[in-house]
Amino acid sequence: MDLPFHRPWIEDDEINEVVDTLKSGWLTTGPKTHRFENAFKEYVSAKHAIGLNSCTAGLRLAVMTAGFEDGDEIITTPMTFPATSNVLVLERLRPVFIDIEPETLNMDVNKIEASITPRTRGILPVHFGGHPCDMDVIQDIARRKGLAVIEDAAHATDAKYKGTPIGGLGNPTAFSFYANKNITTGEGGMLTLNDDARAESIRTLRTHGMSRDAWKRFGKSGFAHWSLEEPGFKYNMADINAALGIHQLKKAQRFLKLRQEYAESYDRAFQDEPAIETFQTRDYALHARHLYLIALDLKQLTVTRDEFLNLIQSSGIGVAVHYIALHLQPFYQRELGYNAKSFPIATRYSDSVLSLPLYPKMTPEDVARVVDTTLGLIQKNRK
Ligand SMILES: Cc1ncc(COP(=O)(O)O)c(C=O)c1O
Structure with missing residues (x-):
C-alpha cells in the first residue's frame, strides 16, 4: 500500500522519551503516566484524568461505577465500534440503540426520549468521527429523567462542544490513543471525570482493585501493604506508552x-x-x-x-x-x-x-x- 490508511507521526522527542523510560528502570504506571494524566486533564479541562491501557477499559470502568443494576437499559448508537456496547453487555446491561442523523452520523438526539422505558438508566453518546453529539440536548434529557451520561470520545480528542473541550462537560469520558487516533500511545486510553470519590475508586479498579499504585508501594516512604476492597481489572497505562503520549499531546x-x-x-x-x-x-x-x-x-x-x-x-x-x-x-x-x-x-x-x-x-x-x-x-x- 503506497498510501496507507494511517501512519502515525512519531518524532525524536517521543523516541527519546521512550528510551529515557527504558533506561530509568521504571516501565509500568509511574511518573510518566502521572505527567501525561496531568497534561491531559488540563487539555480537556477535567478535574481527573486516569491513564489506562485502552478506551475500552475507560468505558468499562465508567459503566461499572455508575451504579447501574443488572438488566438496566442504556441508550446508545449502533453506528460505532463494538467496544461501546460490548462493555454494556459485559456489565450485564442492555444496550438500546437509536437511529443516527444523516448529517453527522451521530446518534439522533431527537430519538432519545421515545426510547426511554422504566428500565432506562443511562445514555452513552459516541462523538462519531470526532464530531461532538448535541450534548445540551442529551444532558437536559438526562437531568430531567435522572439518567447517567457516559461519553465515548475515542474519536474526539481535540473536539469541542460550544467551546468546551469534550472531556470537560462533567461526564465520565473515555478517550482512545490507539495507533490511528488523533494522538497515540500505541495502545492506550484515558478516562476523564470530575467526581473525586469515583476517580479514586476507578484508580483502584484499574489495578485489580488493589488500594495503592505499584510505584507508591515500592517507593521510599516505607513498605506498605495493599488491601483489596473489590475485584478490578488490569487496565493501567504503562510509562512506556505514556512517554509517547506526553509528546503527542504537545503536538x-x-x-x-x-x-x-x-x-x-x-x-x-x-x-x-x-x-x-x-x-x-x-x-x-x-x-x-x-x-x-x-x-x-x-x-x-x-x-x-x-x-x-x-x-x-x-x-x-x-x-x-x-x-x-x-x-x-x-x-x-x-x-x-x-x-x-x-x-x-x-x-x-x-x-x-x-x-x-x-x-x-x-x-x-x-x-x-x-x-x-x-x-x-x-x-x-x-x-
Ligand atoms: C467509537 C469507539 N469506541 C471505543 C473504541 C475502543 O478504543 P480502544 O481500542 O482504545 O479500546 C474505539 C476504537 O477505535 C472506537 O472507535
Whole structure:
C-alpha cells in the first residue's frame, strides 16, 4: 500500500522519551503516566484524568461505577465500534440503540426520549468521527429523567462542544490513543471525570482493585501493604506508552490544523460530485477531524460500496469502513432482536460509507492523489 490508511507521526522527542523510560528502570504506571494524566486533564479541562491501557477499559470502568443494576437499559448508537456496547453487555446491561442523523452520523438526539422505558438508566453518546453529539440536548434529557451520561470520545480528542473541550462537560469520558487516533500511545486510553470519590475508586479498579499504585508501594516512604476492597481489572497505562503520549499531546494542535486543512480540501473537491455525499459540521461543533467519511450514492453507480473499496485499495490507497453498524452484527441481532429495518438510516450508511486517509503525516499531494483517484473511479463506474 503506497498510501496507507494511517501512519502515525512519531518524532525524536517521543523516541527519546521512550528510551529515557527504558533506561530509568521504571516501565509500568509511574511518573510518566502521572505527567501525561496531568497534561491531559488540563487539555480537556477535567478535574481527573486516569491513564489506562485502552478506551475500552475507560468505558468499562465508567459503566461499572455508575451504579447501574443488572438488566438496566442504556441508550446508545449502533453506528460505532463494538467496544461501546460490548462493555454494556459485559456489565450485564442492555444496550438500546437509536437511529443516527444523516448529517453527522451521530446518534439522533431527537430519538432519545421515545426510547426511554422504566428500565432506562443511562445514555452513552459516541462523538462519531470526532464530531461532538448535541450534548445540551442529551444532558437536559438526562437531568430531567435522572439518567447517567457516559461519553465515548475515542474519536474526539481535540473536539469541542460550544467551546468546551469534550472531556470537560462533567461526564465520565473515555478517550482512545490507539495507533490511528488523533494522538497515540500505541495502545492506550484515558478516562476523564470530575467526581473525586469515583476517580479514586476507578484508580483502584484499574489495578485489580488493589488500594495503592505499584510505584507508591515500592517507593521510599516505607513498605506498605495493599488491601483489596473489590475485584478490578488490569487496565493501567504503562510509562512506556505514556512517554509517547506526553509528546503527542504537545503536538495535538499542530496535528489538528493539518487534519482540518485536509478535510476541507476533501470537502471542496467532492462538493460538486453528485454520487458522493459528504458530512456536515454543526455550528456548535469544533470537529476533531479524526475520520473523513464519504457516502456513495449507489443508485448512480454500477458498483457496490465493497467493490469500490477494492478498486481504491487496488490503486494503492488504504481505506476503511466506519462502520458496519452493530444492529447488523450477528451477536446484536441474536441478543437484542434487531434487524436491518430497525435503524434504516444506520443501515443505509453501513452499506454506503467509506473512510479515506486523513492524518497529519500525509502531504497535500497525498490528499490530491486520493481526490483524483476517488473522482476517477466514480467517473469510470457511473451508470
Ligand atoms: C467509537 C469507539 N469506541 C471505543 C473504541 C475502543 O478504543 P480502544 O481500542 O482504545 O479500546 C474505539 C476504537 O477505535 C472506537 O472507535
